[in-house]
Amino acid sequence: MRFGKLKQKTGIVHINKLWCKGCGFCVKYCPTGVLELSKEYNHKGYHPPYVKHADQCRLCKFCEVICPEFTIYVTDEEEENHSA
Numbered sequence: 001m002r003f004g005k006l007k008q009k010t011g012i013v014h015i016n017k018l019w020c021k022g023c024g025f026c027v028k029y030c031p032t033g034v035l036e037l038s039k040e041y042n043h044k045g046y047h048p049p050y051v052k053h054a055d056q057c058r059l060c061k062f063c064e065v066i067c068p069e070f071t072i073y074v075t076d077e078e079e080e081n082h083s084a
Contacts, residue, residue: 011059011074013051019071022046026063026072032056035063 013034020042026049027035036052048071051057063072 009059010055010077011057011061012077012080013054013057013063014073014075015049015051016071017042017048018044019069020044020046020048021069022048023068024049025066025068029066030063031060032058 021044022037022042024037027037032053034051034053034057035049037047038050039047042048057074057077059074059076061074064074
């Protein structure tokens, strides 16, 4: 039996900028450096993150887990492309 090469999972990061309080945990602890804090302000006066390196997301969902305001969620890129 032959096994094919394992395909690396990739994710799509979704950020609700309105809820963000700019703590930066998602940026600091992302293992692949996907996120960066924006220079722009949200309506609360905080700098929300933005996706700087979308192709680096490995679907670990750590940003989702570490966010104290529940502003981030990650979806599976492959599943999202199939449902479209």
